[in-house]
Amino acid sequence: MSSDITRNQVRKQLAAMVSDSFDIGVLRPSGHMLLREKWSSDRIDAALTWLRHENSCGAHIFVRPSGGHALSLMDDLSANAIVEIKENGFEPAVVVETSAHNFQAWVNHGRVIADHFVSTQAARELARRFGGDPSSADWRHFGRLAGFTNQKPERRLESGLQPFVRLREYNGRVYTDAADFLHQVTALATEMRQEREVARKRRSQFRDAIRPLADFHAGPRYAGDLHRADMAWALHAASRGLTVEQIRDEIVSGRSLSKKGHSARQRDYAKRTAIKAITIAQPLR
DSSP: HHHHHHHHHHHHHHHHTSSOEEEEEEEEEOOEEEEEEEEEEEHHTTTTHHHHHHTTTOOEEEEEEEESEEEEEEEEEOOOHHHHHHTTTTOOOOOEEEEETEEEEEEEEEEEEEHHHHHHHHHHHHHHHTTTTGGGGGGTOOEOOSSSSSSOOOGGOTTTTTBEEEEEEOOBOOOHHHHHHHHHHHHHHHHHHHHHHHHHHHHHHHHSOOOOHHHHHOOOGGGGGGHHHHHHHHHHHHHHTOOOHHHHHHHHSSSEEEGSSSSSHHHHHHHHHHHHHHHHHHHHH
């Protein structure tokens, strides 16, 4: 693309992303990411010569809204998925063809989602509904900036050249079902937070209810037989929900096991003890 075409594509995409400022990511072939945060559209426009140079040297050029924002990105979409998105009331504000028949879509929720957890859940739910890449579904994920080449080796054209990232739609509109969808996602996020808090409290209660391994080692009941003490503690811990790995690690770190041999044998002893304890404790729980 000529510099004029690149400039035109960039200006249209940024305008349709309706953000006061943007973050630009320049991922070099070395894997080093250059991050330029809170750039205005004009600042990006002034940096296009530099961005084109980085791109010609093999760098990927990415963009995202800076800070809290009103958008969600869906990545790795087919043309059919774009049609489905529109038919279901989620008309994209921006559609970018990142390589032949492969698309990214930004949807505009109509208001800034200041709660990053809710924003991430919105992106994940959209990916789930329309077949987007779940690994790209979070509130801070970068999308590609149109007007530059996609430098992924597997995206090369038959000619051997890298495909240009092309802006296909750029209306900036708020999708039809924005209000209903955000209501659903906010309720889902609230429910998930409540479930996580319950799980956190349950884990905390388990930890508080578990006696230290050292108490068993020092207990007169075992008369210095640390093997018996290890097993007794493992049964105690297993009955309170600790996993094999948690029990194993506690036994390994709880005392010197040098008499068992090298470190692999020590861990094997601890793991066997943990497995046996959990097997015995399971019918009791």
